[in-house]
Amino acid sequence: MNTGLFKRLFKDKNLRMSHPRFLIYQELLGAQNPLSPQELYQSLLKKRRKIGLTSIYRSLDLFESLNMVFKIINGSSVKYKLCELKDHHHHIICRSCGHVGVLNFCDISSWSKKVTESTGYQVVDHQLNFYGFCKKCKPLQK
Amino acid sequence: MNTGLFKRLFKDKNLRMSHPRFLIYQELLGAQNPLSPQELYQSLLKKRRKIGLTSIYRSLDLFESLNMVFKIINGSSVKYKLCELKDHHHHIICRSCGHVGVLNFCDISSWSKKVTESTGYQVVDHQLNFYGFCKKCKPLQK
DNA sequence: CGAATAATGAAAATATTTTCAATAAGAAAT
DNA sequence: ATTTCTTATTGAAAATATTTTCATTATTCG
Ligand SMILES: [Zn+2]
Ligand SMILES: [Zn+2]
Ligand SMILES: [Zn+2]
Ligand SMILES: [Zn+2]
Numbered sequence: 385m386n387t388g389l390f391k392r393l394f395k396d397k398n399l400r401m402s403h404p405r406f407l408i409y410q411e412l413l414g415a416q417n418p419l420s421p422q423e424l425y426q427s428l429l430k431k432r433r434k435i436g437l438t439s440i441y442r443s444l445d446l447f448e449s450l451n452m453v454f455k456i457i458n459g460s461s462v463k464y465k466l467c468e469l470k471d472h473h474h475h476i477i478c479r480s481c482g483h484v485g486v487l488n489f490c491d492i493s494s495w496s497k498k499v500t501e502s503t504g505y506q507v508v509d510h511q512l513n514f515y516g517f518c519k520k521c522k523p524l525q526k
Numbered sequence: 527m528n529t530g531l532f533k534r535l536f537k538d539k540n541l542r543m544s545h546p547r548f549l550i551y552q553e554l555l556g557a558q559n560p561l562s563p564q565e566l567y568q569s570l571l572k573k574r575r576k577i578g579l580t581s582i583y584r585s586l587d588l589f590e591s592l593n594m595v596f597k598i599i600n601g602s603s604v605k606y607k608l609c610e611l612k613d614h615h616h617h618i619i620c621r622s623c624g625h626v627g628v629l630n631f632c633d634i635s636s637w638s639k640k641v642t643e644s645t646g647y648q649v650v651d652h653q654l655n656f657y658g659f660c661k662k663c664k665p666l667q668k
Numbered sequence: 669c670g671a672a673t674a675a676t677g678a679a680a681a682t683a684t685t686t687t688c689a690a691t692a693a694g695a696a697a698t
Numbered sequence: 699a700t701t702t703c704t705t706a707t708t709g710a711a712a713a714t715a716t717t718t719t720c721a722t723t724a725t726t727c728g
Contacts, residue, residue, distance in 0.1 A: 400674060400725050422715080436697040441716065460685060464713090476647045484643035491637075492654075499656055503627035505618045506664050511656040512634075515639055516649040542693050542706060564683080578709040582685065602717060604683090 385452055385466055387413075393450060404439040405446075409466075418456050418463035418484065458482050476514035480521035487514070527596055527608055529555075535592060546581040551589075551608075560598050560605035560626065600624050616657035622663035629656070 390409055394401045407451040411424055419427070421440045428435050444464050447453040454475055461482065466520045467473075468489060473482040536543045553566055561569070563582045570577050580597055586606050589595040596617055598605045604623065609615075611630060618627040638649040 402675060402725070404676070413696080420715095434677095437715095438677055442675085444598040460715095472658075476641055476645055476649065478647065479650065485643065486645050487641060489640070495633075498631070498655075499618055499627075499629060499658075502629065503618055505620065505627050505656070505658040507618065507656050507658040508621065511653070511655045511657070513653045514638075514647070514649050515651040515653070516641075516647040517722085519646040522648050540706095544693070544707060546708070562683095576709095578682095580685085580709055581707080584707085602683095 385413075385470060387469065389470065390452070393452070397398050397450070404435050407433050408443045409430055409447075409452075410438060412464065412466040413455065415465070418454075418482070420461065420463050423463075425470040454484065456482065456484055474512045474514070476516055478518040478519055478521055479515050480524065483518050484518075485518065491526070527555075527610065528613060531612065532594070535594070539592070541588070543587070546577050547585050547588075549575050549577055550582060550585045551594075554595065554608040555607065560596075560607040560624070562603065562605050565605075567611050596626065598624065598626055616654045617655070618658055620660040620663055621657050622659055624665065625662075627660065 391401060394405075407428055408424060411427055412419065415426050415474055421437065421444060424440050424444075425435070425437050430501065445453070447464070448455050452467060453473070454467055455462045455475055456465065456475075456526075458479070463482070465484060469486065471488075472490055474487045476487060478484075490512070492510050492512060500507060504505055529551075535545060536547075538618065549570055550566060553569055554561065555597060563579065563586060566582050566586075567577070567579050586595065586597070589606070590597050593614070594609060595606045596609055598617075598619055600619055600621070605624070610628065613630075614632055616629045616632055618629060620626075632654070634652050634654060637652075641647060641649050
């Protein structure tokens with residue numbers, strides 16, 4: 385997700401483009417790996433950016449709700465990475481090293497009717513994650 | 527999930543059936559609604575059961591890994607309910623009241639091959655949740 | 669430049685995880 | 699059935715992580 389797209393998204397949703405939000409976006413954009421809230425905080429402090437840890441939590445929640453970032457929950461570790469694809473997609477997480485693979489497809493929407501029929505719920509969203517072992521970690525499994 | 531099934535599952539996996547674990551299982555079995563770790567703790571204290579909050583967290587994690595319970599994350603609230611079906615299945619969570627609907631189907635396993643082909647990952651697990659509004663809450667949406 | 673109000677951040681409140689010494693469950697022997 | 703042994707599990711306390719509160723600040727829109 386590039387900077388232009390990021391700014392447009394906020395304008396469209398009537399969200400304010402605050403300094404903290406932009407700092408966090410930039411930090412994620414420059415990162416090689418997914419980052420935890422604490423890692424983001426420390427990294428920004430090191431660069432003398434004035435920001436509160438609370439804002440990091442809040443911004444990450446917001447970004448997630450906008451599908452801008454993917455929240456990677458692996459055991460008790462929580463990290464975030466910027467989504468590269470702007471279209472709806474899912475991920476596979478390595479149970480060993482935490483690396484994230486991108487899946488550029490989703491056939492779930494076709495299920496919504498089935499879900500509504502069997503439960504009466506109106507479906508508005510879904511969450512799908514795969515877990516497994518990446519090419520690097522697979523051989524290490526006994 | 528009934529008590530016999532519960533005990534067999536533990537024996538099969540070489541897990542010890544400790545008193546705290548059984549207390550938590552019973553509490554979930556008797557509950558009408560999903561319970562948070564804190565609610566479980568308070569409820570057991572009220573019944574004069576000796577148990578530590580830490581054990582509740584640990585047992586719930588264990589139960590989840592055994593697919594005995596479903597962890598319902600809705601905003602910042604976390605609750606658990608015992609799974610009624612012993613076969614693999616998924617849930618739909620009401621964004622308004624938190625009620626959980628059970629879906630007794632899953633066609634995801636057919637995706638695993640596709641996931642492996644596109645990412646090289648060995649797939650061992652997946653997580654799929656639907657979100658929406660239940661029959662009761664749907665009319666309240668504007 | 670002012671409103672109007674969404675967003676921030678410090679501090680307090682909660683929630684969750686980790687550590688580690690003590691305990692209890694299960695297996696095996698008596 | 700009781701004792702003994704091994705080791706998984708517990709729980710109190712400390713460490714971390716996350717959320718809430720609320721007074722202050724910064725954005726955006728005339
Ligand atoms: Zn890996
Ligand atoms: Zn999808
Ligand atoms: Zn509802
Ligand atoms: Zn499934």
